[in-house]
Amino acid sequence: MTTFPNFLDTATTTLLGTKPLRENPHHRALLDAFIKVQNLEEQLLAAITTPPAPGAGISGLMEACTDLLIERLDAGCDLSELLSSDYCCAADRAVVEPCVPCGLETGEECCQEPAEPTAGLLDACCNVFAQLGHPHAVASADLVDALRHLPGIAGKHWRYSDLTQARLAELLAPHGMRTRDITLPDGRRRKSYSREALLTAMGVCTSC
The missing domain is CATH 1.10.10 (Arc Repressor Mutant, subunit A)
Incomplete structure (x- = not known):
């Protein structure tokens, strides 16, 4: 999977003379978390299906797989949190969210x-x-x-x-x-x- 902006996207922006779009940090965090989950699953699958080195035995394989599994579970939790976050684009937030989602007393400080x-x-x-x-x-x-x-x-x-x-x-x-x-x-x-x-x-x- 390629990420934005990559070489082709940058070249297109240059050729068209358009202004590069500003990246949304939340969307980037989602993409990074998803890619990390995919990469860890590929590493875990490779570790499970690759025969252990001579002398390593099953214990070495289990240790490597356990470390990767823990990292994969951590990454999955992070991705779930990002996907379930109530964050949205600023233009939509004022419409869908109440005035005081943070639990503060109603006032200017809360809304700014x-x-x-x-x-x-x-x-x-x-x-x-x-x-x-x-x-x-x-x-x-x-x-x-x-x-x-x-x-x-x-x-x-x-x-x-x-x-x-x-x-x-x-x-x-x-x-x-x-x-x-x-x-x-x-x-x-x-x-x-x-x-x-x-x-x-x-x-x-x-x-x-």
């Missing part, structure tokens, strides 16, 4: 939805990294668990207490922050946010 995550969310993520001893990366699930204890609104209509991994990914995507499969200090390999990406999003030079 920021287009991008606030600096407060980035600061909150930075504080979590600091509390954990400034690791090079923090698992998405661990970051969400820590942020859910905070009061207030994280972004859009979502309170910190209502954050999920998919919602956090949607809020951080406009700042160029995306999860990557990273092996953490405790040995777990999880979908994680890197400290370097967070500092870059906050405008902190990481090469000094």
